[in-house]
Amino acid sequence: MDSLALHLPALLVAIPLFTAFLIPLAGRAGGTVRSALVILGAALTSLAGLALAARVFAGGTVLYVFGAAAPHAAIPMDSGGIPIRIIFQVDALGALMVVIAALSSLAITLYSLAAESRQSGKDGFYSMLFLLVAGVLGMVSTGDLFNFFVFLEISSLAGAALVAYRIDQGEAVEGGLKYALLSTVGALSVLMAIGILFAQYNALNIATVASRLRFGALDMIALVLLAVPLAMKCGAVPMHFWTPDTYTTAPSSITALLVVSSQASLYGLFRILFTLYGDLLRFNWAVFGWFLVILGALSAFVGVTMAIPQKDVKRLMAYHAVSQTGYMLLGVGVGLAVFADAGALAAYGKTAMAGGLFHIINHAMYKGLLFLTAGAVFYRTGTRNLNRLGGLGHAMPWTMVFFMIGALAIAGIPPFNGFASKLLIYESVFRFSPFLAILAMVVSILTLASFVKVFHSMFMGPPRAEFAGVREVPAPMIAGMAILAAFVILAGLVPQAFVDRMIAPAVNALVDRAGYIAAILGGH
Amino acid sequence: MDIPWTLQTGAGAWNPLLWLVGFAVAFGVAWLVRSRGRPDNRSGDALKPFISGNEEPENAGGHIPASNLYWGFTEAMKAYYSRLVPFHTGIPSDYVAWLLGVMALMLVIALTV
Numbered sequence: 033m034d035s036l037a038l039h040l041p042a043l044l045v046a047i048p049l050f051t052a053f054l055i056p057l058a059g060r061a062g063g064t065v066r067s068a069l070v071i072l073g074a075a076l077t078s079l080a081g082l083a084l085a086a087r088v089f090a091g092g093t094v095l096y097v098f099g100a101a102a103p104h105a106a107i108p109m110d111s112g113g114i115p116i117r118i119i120f121q122v123d124a125l126g127a128l129m130v131v132i133a134a135l136s137s138l139a140i141t142l143y144s145l146a147a148e149s150r151q152s153g154k155d156g157f158y159s160m161l162f163l164l165v166a167g168v169l170g171m172v173s174t175g176d177l178f179n180f181f182v183f184l185e186i187s188s189l190a191g192a193a194l195v196a197y198r199i200d201q202g203e204a205v206e207g208g209l210k211y212a213l214l215s216t217v218g219a220l221s222v223l224m225a226i227g228i229l230f231a232q233y234n235a236l237n238i239a240t241v242a243s244r245l246r247f248g249a250l251d252m253i254a255l256v257l258l259a260v261p262l263a264m265k266c267g268a269v270p271m272h273f274w275t276p277d278t279y280t281t282a283p284s285s286i287t288a289l290l291v292v293s294s295q296a297s298l299y300g301l302f303r304i305l306f307t308l309y310g311d312l313l314r315f316n317w318a319v320f321g322w323f324l325v326i327l328g329a330l331s332a333f334v335g336v337t338m339a340i341p342q343k344d345v346k347r348l349m350a351y352h353a354v355s356q357t358g359y360m361l362l363g364v365g366v367g368l369a370v371f372a373d374a375g376a377l378a379a380y381g382k383t384a385m386a387g388g389l390f391h392i393i394n395h396a397m398y399k400g401l402l403f404l405t406a407g408a409v410f411y412r413t414g415t416r417n418l419n420r421l422g423g424l425g426h427a428m429p430w431t432m433v434f435f436m437i438g439a440l441a442i443a444g445i446p447p448f449n450g451f452a453s454k455l456l457i458y459e460s461v462f463r464f465s466p467f468l469a470i471l472a473m474v475v476s477i478l479t480l481a482s483f484v485k486v487f488h489s490m491f492m493g494p495p496r497a498e499f500a501g502v503r504e505v506p507a508p509m510i511a512g513m514a515i516l517a518a519f520v521i522l523a524g525l526v527p528q529a530f531v532d533r534m535i536a537p538a539v540n541a542l543v544d545r546a547g548y549i550a551a552i553l554g555g556h
Numbered sequence: 557m558d559i560p561w562t563l564q565t566g567a568g569a570w571n572p573l574l575w576l577v578g579f580a581v582a583f584g585v586a587w588l589v590r591s592r593g594r595p596d597n598r599s600g601d602a603l604k605p606f607i608s609g610n611e612e613p614e615n616a617g618g619h620i621p622a623s624n625l626y627w628g629f630t631e632a633m634k635a636y637y638s639r640l641v642p643f644h645t646g647i648p649s650d651y652v653a654w655l656l657g658v659m660a661l662m663l664v665i666a667l668t669v
Contacts, residue, residue, distance in 0.1 A: 213648050252666040260659040273651045341630050383566035418622030447572035459567040485625045493619035525572050527563040
């Protein structure tokens with residue numbers, strides 16, 4: 033059992049990868065066998081993820097060196113002090129992201145079993161789904177720059193294939209193409225930056241490069257080549273245009289997973305800024321802090337105002353995803369902007385970062401839930417057009433309740449989880465800039481208005497004749513939505529427990545650059 | 557005194573438990589007031605909505621479609637939307653151009669400050 037626990041970081045990626053490659057074989061044996069494998073793979077992946085996260089939160093950073101005699105032997109005797117092997121380095125920030133991916137992927141996979149039951153090509157669908165999960169888990173676990181690029185590519189390519197899964201619909205292919213194009217351009221930029229860093233420092237390990245960084249012109253070029261594409265991948269304005277096009281056309285379960293994938297890019301952005309470049313004396317914190325703050329404020333406001341006039345429910349929700357990403361960028365950006373000021377950091381900077389990081393996990397859960405409810409409505413009615421929908425509350429009460437939970441959470445209404453993280457952001461950002469805090473509150477009010485419209489359009493009113501045969505969605509879809517809804521309620525009722533056990537350690541991990549480096553290079 | 561379940565925000569605190577208790581008390585008061593009302597007030601014409609003297613529409617015609625909601629908001633913000641919406645061209649090369657544009661701007665900032 034101890035040996036199994038020791039290899040959890042490897043299992044975290046190995047399980048979804050093996051499941052992905054086994055699914056086409058299982059599919060030859062029939063749909064039931066394939067479904068059983070899919071459930072088993074999702075459950076084991078989540079179990080490995082949650083067990084690893086528990087280990088990290090209880091005992092600190094977990095290292096895993098692939099191919100080494102001992103999993104924590106980062107530097108081989110004959111390597112000249114360079115960690116040459118692929119290393120997974122999961123600190124509390126990475127563990128937080130692992131929890132998000134583990135919970136979301138389990139809920140989404142369960143939901144998909146019923147939601148995609150009427151589609152063909154399920155072998156490819158589930159293989160790609162597990163590849164996407166492996167890519168996301170790899171991105172948030174690895175301690176190696178090139179490895180990060182590889183996992184980014186795996187998640188991007190699998191994501192593009194899944195967006196275009198309903199290939200008979202032209203718009204799905206277009207959405208997939210746009211996602212693939214933007215992801216490829218972004219990944220090329222990331223690869224170029226890694227090349228620049230490798231050429232200078234002869235290392236790919238994040239901790240090693242961080243310890244050697246000289247902050248010359250080439251390093252700053254590499255920083256921009258890394259940070260901007262990752263900001264684009266998380267849907268920050270003005271690089272958000274792909275988000276509504278892609279999120280709208282993908283199957284709803286995949287849209288929910290793409291939200292998690294976007295947040296893995298957000299993790300990458302924070303890791304680059306805080307860990308790789310976060311030298312307190314030589315890095316211009318204020319400039320890059322304000323870069324995040326401006327992107328965040330723009331994303332929050334533009335996202336929500338673009339959402340309000342939308343008539344397609346998923347397009348509307350996609351713009352809200354852009355808007356909510358704004359809160360995360362705003363919270364962490366404020367922390368970064370005041371990082372060099374110890375007084376401000378202690379007074380409100382860390383709280384702002386905690387709000388931003390708490391909002392990441394909250395958003396993954398309630399936005400995933402909202403996309404799944406939109407998918408449930410589409411599953412039964414065949415339309416996403418809000419002008420055509422109405423009166424579904426009579427026939428789909430569970431879906432309606434789950435939608436209400438998600439909508440109240442995203443609008444920041446107590447006692448749901450969105451309120452807790454937004455409160456942390458409002459109060460801390462107010463001390464940084466009252467204008468930004470008020471803007472954040474206005475965005476929340478507009479979010480509530482927008483979701484009142486969706487609720488009215490989909491569920492309220494008398495039953496409509498064209499939806500006379502509509503009934504509640506199958507049990508696996510309800511189970512998937514219930515997992516996410518349970519988290520939304522729980523994190524709203526006991527927010528301090530989440531902050532104490534997961535968020536505060538993640539904030540400390542984010543700002544503890546020396547600790548991250550020492551975990552690899554310490555003692556050598 | 558530490559109250560369980562309290563979220564410390566740095567500048568204040570938030571307790572969902574107290575909020576729920578307050579919500580339950582308000583609900584109880586509302587129920588109490590309602591229970592003391594006349595039991596015969598929900599019969600006859602009292603159930604009919606008053607729509608400025610107009611006839612109540614048929615059930616199916618009573619639902620207001622999404623496009624009609626917030627018309628006033630979008631109309632008031634027309635100048636804003638007329639500038640913002642055209643940026644969303646749907647053309648992939650435009651999307652790449654925005655990415656490269658932001659990258660160029662950040663390169664200038666990063667290399668000069």
